[in-house]
Amino acid sequence: MAERRDSLWRRAGRQLMKRRGVVICFVIIACYLLVALLGILGLLPDYQERVGDSYDPPSASFALMLGTDIFGRSVVYKILAGTKTAMLIGLVVPAIAVPIGVTLGALGGYFGGRVDAFIVWFFSVISSVPYILIVIAISFVLGKGMLAICVAMGTVGWVGLCRLVRGEFIKHRHREYALASRLLGAGDLTIIFRHILPNVIHVAIITASLQVLGAIKSEVILTYLGVGIQDGSSWGTMISDAAGELVQGIFWPLIGVVFSMFFVIYALNVVGDALRDALDPKLLD
Amino acid sequence: MTHAPLPRALLALTVILTLALGACGGSKSSSGGGEGDTPAAAGNQKKVLNLVRGSAHKNLDPVKQFDQASADIVSNLYDTVLSYHYLKRPYQLVPSLAENMPTASEDGLTYTFRLRKDVKFVDDECFPGGKGRTLNADDVIYSIKRFADANLNAQSYMLMAGFVEGMDAFREETKKAGKDADYGTLEISGLQKVDDFTFTMKLTQPNPLALLPLAASQLSIVPREAVEHYKADFERKPVGSGPFKVQKLSRRGVIILERNPGYHGVYPSEGDPGDKEAGLLASAGQKLPLVDEVHLPLIEEAQPRMLKFKRGQIDLLGFDKNNFRQMAFKDDKGFHLKPEWADKFEILSGESLSTEYFVYNMDDPLVGKNKALRQAIAYALDIPGFIKDMRNGRGVKMHTLVPLPIAGSERELKDLQRYDRDLAKAKEKLVEAGFPGGKGLPPLTVEYRNSSTDTRQEFEYHRAKLAEVGITLKANFQTFSAFLQRVDSGNFQMTISGWAADYPDAENFYQLTYGPNKRPGPNASGYQNPEYDKLYERSRFMPNGPERYAIFKQMADILYEDVPVFVTWTYIPVSMRQKWVKNRKLNSMITGHRFIDIDVAAKTKGVQ
């Protein structure tokens, strides 16, 4: 079992590396993550600092590459700060949603019966309520800001994954290898996590990659509605400010932020697709 | 997998759909008029005023409405006993349902009102035969009773509290009686019907403010039949005698008001100096309203509002920060449109009846007990800079609470002490406060009632200015009810507040720091100063004049010294109108739809 799994992953890795587009996308994502890391370490330039007059158009220096905002702050620096925020959201949301989704899905799918009934009930309830309603309600509890929307999106985001994982577990729990390991005396948890989970984890990986970009995009809408990031260091804030600035002919902040979003989301999409193609056993031929 | 030729059916389907969409995308909108276009045939004849609503109204029962959106509609559908002159400033009461201004008895306590005999409510099914009947003194007394009814009016009773004999007692009685309060048996002793068109109002003391509430939209005159017929739905089924009546009332869609042909009002024939030259007296003496219909679509986002205005589909539009920047500028002479817009639209500005101020919680152990700290903040904030950078210069720095067009504002007060930005003084005051250079001073928190872009930017501006002297400012952006809970219960350090005039008198602003009005009343800072309170009580019911202004000066000086509130600025409303809009003058006390005229020929040509 173990050997086949390793080869699946290795093969997937080889397959990914063969495609130049995918490699480029990995590099793009790595760059964004590097910016985020610099931001966390406090090594990014201070976006609050005034580098010019109000609404300077773009010019040659790095700080002024995309001009300035209403306070004369560098749009580039703001985008970098926004990158940090976006990457954090993109990492934290799946970090909350994936473990919940996988665990509940695995338990429900494997044990069936009452456990399953409860879990199915739970996600049926959550998916019957409009997403935006729950997210805003949670942000009322936690106050506004990054933590609130991450937790909100995370606690709602596990539902789809849970459904998928549960489906996979239902298929796998009667497979020969699972039955065999039970006969050999393995406990339920061992079977779930050591034997079945590795065979269905690709579902989680693919979903997580989609969730990253979903979270980054949702942040924009939530911030526009006034429940998102408040301190001016997010792409959502920049886009909602830009909505008013565009009519004034000030296009550089909007262009800057739309493109920064575009590249990373494009890259995440491509990588998500490629992962799916590479990891889904059905598509291996 | 091998590539067979594309299945035909699939190809056809895709092609059809693409074409269908392409066709849709390419089809030019046939009618440019936007919302509520009148049918083409009749459209040429009708004078239509196209305006816009930024938020949806809540309640159209005059005594229950208190949001601006509701008041704007109520005041077009209902009429009041008195009103304000459209053109003259300072604001001046004029009769509306009354035939002329009421006369006072010799002791100044009893006013006699004579009503017009030619006013009818609009036709409505609540009246026998569906025909509107003549408005009489019973209607006025009935409407004032509703205004005083504790079960109906939770918001605006304080406008008249204590003014009229027996009115407070009536309110208590209604509270006891609950929902079944019977106006037939409960009376306001100071309010007496003389004949069908005459009534008297007896005051508790001579009081120049007592007539002002009769011009407020909350005291609109309503017919008893409509209230009893529609019951809970009266809030959505207005039946009045105002300049307009409802043609279509879609709260979240388009509201269409149409001319009430029976309306009695005429356009004023006198105005301020300069009004004649500005063409504001061209319609003098004409029967109001001057337009046939007013269309009021709800458009909540700024972008579509401005785009529609630029296409001529909206006749009047206020500026927000962003589009002012794009389209207009300010110089020493005032506000102007940039050349590319100047021949298309007209710009107009006026003076508002509102004030903005920082509120310090006087019960807070830090800011409330440390006068020097409050003064230091007042010296460190950059209000002119804020007005210039954040509000395109659409405002004026203020030094007393009273807005400039009101008698007794800083225009009438000499030698006022004032805070102007002075970093050296701010630093000195910080030393005096015990925090030299800000050392040892914990971050101060300002409470905000929302988290809009403007609010965030406002905070960032003030934070940067205070940081220059070492004061750290933090913000608490929160939901509106959380904000109210905090401020009304006194659980805060600082907040920013504003007050818009209920009536154009300085008293309405000096009460903001009057001790007994402590929060949850209007005195949000919780300021308590017996000396100030005594001055306020003395000045309250005095007629305007040097004697009253001298007391105002003393009160302003006390507030300058103690800084329970730091008065910052007043907003200047700047808006644009299409060239075909006539008679537009900003009036903060009444909605002016009925006075506005449209040059239909120019409008037909100008709308794209």
Added chain:
Amino acid sequence: MLAYTIRRLLYMFPVLLGVAALVFSLFNTVGEDPVRVALGQHATPESIADLEAQWGLDQPLYKQFLDFLVQIATFDYGRSYDTGEKLSDMFAAGAPVSLSLTLPPFVIGLILNVSLGLLIAYYRGSWLDRFSTALFIGAMSISYLAYIIGFQYVLAYRMDWFPISGYEPGIEGLQFLLLPWIIYLVVSVGPDVRMYRTVFLDETGADYVRTARAKGVSENRMLFGHVLKNAMIPIVTYSMVAVPFLILGAFLMERFFSLPGIGDLMITAINNGDFPVLKGLTMLIAMGYSLIVLLTDIVYAWVDPRVSLS
């Protein structure tokens, strides 16, 4: 089969009860306080208490919850706190608007996107596949908000192809809906086509397809006769669960294009703590959702008898 249907029908009740409990606890314990919002600043403790009593908010929570359950059972949610309107009137006014915003592009999009998905799956690996994937991913990578702002500015204002905003019921109002429809389609085409492509690829990789192909069944017949038919189940599941949410419209578009629908109503209700509207809306959607899931499950069971046995 009948037993299965009945079992599934009964299962709706615990789910609806769960939704009721979730919504009730979310908005009764957190969120805006409707009484404060209604009374504004400077409300006296007295008037706050009065209004709370009038709305029944002074009752113990369990009592309020029981009242809510009665409301659900009787479909009578009373009146909005915010405006005093009857909920049934508000929904009757808003639902047609929201549905006319979302339903047509949903149907067009379903047909269009399934066709495109099939087309692209058919040409898997070709330049068409690569080009369209790049295009669709690109379309997906731009924020929804940026589409609305940009399309309204460019297509409606600059080019004057559409009215800027507005709404009228009936055929007259069609002009106002075209641009929102286009935005809806542009936003949904990326994720949907990619989803459908995947579904079709899953099917074309399945054993029965290989067998059929080995037996010499033509590509066309296989695509339409087998793949499309079998792929319908996941497609129907994927798309049908979106149907109850269509009634919510698309709140951002409703705001920008002045469409008086239910989506914007919901956002306002959240911001004002308008419980009756929130409760009514959520229960309406939850019921719709449960019914749709029930229907798809029954169709499943009918297509594949193994389901009802498990």
